[in-house]
Amino acid sequence: MIIKILAFGIAKEIFGGSSIDFALENEVTTVDLKAALEERYPSLAELSSYLLAVNNEYAAPDLTIGAKDEVAIIPPVSGG
């Protein structure tokens, strides 16, 4: 299963681009996906914090994420 993950701000620099195609064996929860991403991109764990958004909503830790979902890395926001 390939999940496309959008990146913004500092995450774009960590990924080296505005999105990545991330390969997974099965559907995952938010928590599992964060762990898998941090293994591949250790710099994510150095951020103050970051969240995942799924289909334009902040994702609960136990949400199941599939290949059709729009996933985005949300590093600490700083608008306003």
Add this chain to the structure above:
Amino acid sequence: MIIKILAFGIAKEIFGGSSIDFALENEVTTVDLKAALEERYPSLAELSSYLLAVNNEYAAPDLTIGAKDEVAIIPPVSGG
């Protein structure tokens, strides 16, 4: 002694003009002047409240007012 007293808002209607010349035998305090004015213009006592200003400052009750002072009736303000 003649004191010129400026009037604004509802006080202008009570005085029938934007100022009056008010005759007094002696210098007076703010409290005394209010009492004398209310005797001559009983409608003043029907206002929610009113203050006197002397030389562009709200006047303390015991301030002495003389002929050279600029006195004004300040009915309840309602700016903004």
Add this chain to the structure above:
Amino acid sequence: MIDILLTSQTLNITGCADAVMSPQSGGIDLFIGTVRDATKGKTVLRLEFEAYEPMAKSEMNKIALQAMEKWPLHKVLIHHRIGVLEVGEVPVIIAVSAAHRAAAFDACRFIIDTLKLTVPIWKKEIFEDGEVWVAAHP
């Protein structure tokens, strides 16, 4: 910087914001009063504002100084209109700039609250069937 104005001309919203902006400011709070079309259920046709001008300017200046003593502000502006205002027009603009927004919000609110208590300006509401000086009688 304190900017006080009492005028019979239309107030300029962007002009007021621009006047308090500074490169050190991170936030501006602007309060804009507007003339409502009704009060206590009665239709208001227009308002008339009258001021004891020298004292009103002096009291507006005092409030601005008090705000600058209470909060770390960059600039404070208080513009008030006098004369006849139609529904939807703007009788007052308060603008406050500060490095941090909490001070701007607190100061702006303090200024409009205090202005309504102390500045010698009077408002007459004109209805279809009469007129009344606001707050004059109990």
Add this chain to the structure above:
Amino acid sequence: MIDILLTSQTLNITGCADAVMSPQSGGIDLFIGTVRDATKGKTVLRLEFEAYEPMAKSEMNKIALQAMEKWPLHKVLIHHRIGVLEVGEVPVIIAVSAAHRAAAFDACRFIIDTLKLTVPIWKKEIFEDGEVWVAAHP
């Protein structure tokens, strides 16, 4: 009425105030963010704002709805700029109208405070000797 905008064009202060005015409103509170020339003592040359656009608009709309549930408001406007902004330019305008000013002040402050916590917009500060995504690292 809720008015949400994410744009690379200059924000229009008077336009935002006009958009929330209504004949029923007695007061408008407007918060205007501005780009400061320095942060933690370092000179800022310019800022770059980036947004996750569909989600940012959705979160801005949620905040406006929350504010309208919490306070009796007439209209709520949230306009945010993206792209490159110079010192003194305006990244954000919040405008709130209500019959009574206390609700407008409280709601405006709630909206800017919440926007800074939840809306997916990111700010990069550009200095003479480098650049940094604000708040990214501890």
